[in-house]
Amino acid sequence: MTEFLSADYWNERYLNNASHWDLGVVSPPLKTYIDQLADKNLSILIPGAGNSYEAVYLMEQGFTNITVIDIAPSVIQVLQEKYPNQKSIQFIETDFFKWEGKYDLIIEQTFFCALDPVLRNNYVNHMASLLKQNGKLVGLLFNRAFEGGPPFGGDRDSYLQLFSSHFNFQTLTPCHNSVAPRANTELFFIAVLK
Known part of the structure; x- marks a missing residue:
């Protein structure tokens, strides 16, 4: 396990x-x-949802079947304490690569960029295993390089090649509505399981 995937590393950062x-x-x-x-x-x-703003927004919009996983116990504990009686979200402390289940939709928000790049093929393979037939992986990927990391960057061509083993991209395009600090550095994508 690389340090970028360890519970201790991420727990300390949070x-x-x-x-x-x-x-x-x-x-x-x-x-x-x-x-x-x-x-x-x-x-x-x-996966790797951190403070789970997207999950909370989904809950507020009436979505009823949301699973949040993160390897950092401190994050999951805070979320469980903050939302103790809701039934729409499960907050689970676990390693993404050990998680099993089948989902209609997986949301990618700064999880991919947090993983050591040597794990990217594993990421694509495991994402594919977690989706139902015709399931979608949707989210944001950085369209830039970083010194060191995490975060770790990439570009459109490398993503096309990486994901092609299991996914077809419906969309892989520069974001028009990124937050200002990320303007012109994010790609929005919708990838459909083959």
Whole structure:
């Protein structure tokens, strides 16, 4: 296990507020996507969800079957304490690569960029295993390089090649509604399981 995947590494970052990509709100491109979803009973997974702004927004919009997983125990504990009596979201402390289930929709929000790039093929393979037939992986990917990491960057061509083993992209395009600090550095994507 690389240090970028260890529970201790991420727990320490959350406890010290060192995840500088945390927006503090639901990401605008994902909010726009969520706002057009009609089926409130979709089974939705958000891996590596951190502070779970997207999950909370989904719950507020009436979605009923949301699963949040994160490897950092401190994050999950805070979320469980903050939302103790709701039934729409499960907050689960676990390693993404050990998680099993089948979902209609998986939302990607800064999880991919947090993983050591050597794990990217594993990420694609495991995402494919977690989706139902015709399931979708939807979210944001950085369209830029970073020094060091995490976060780790990438570009459109590398994503097309990486995901092609299991997914067809319906959309892979520069975001028009990113938050200002991420303007012109994010790709919005909808990838459908083959």
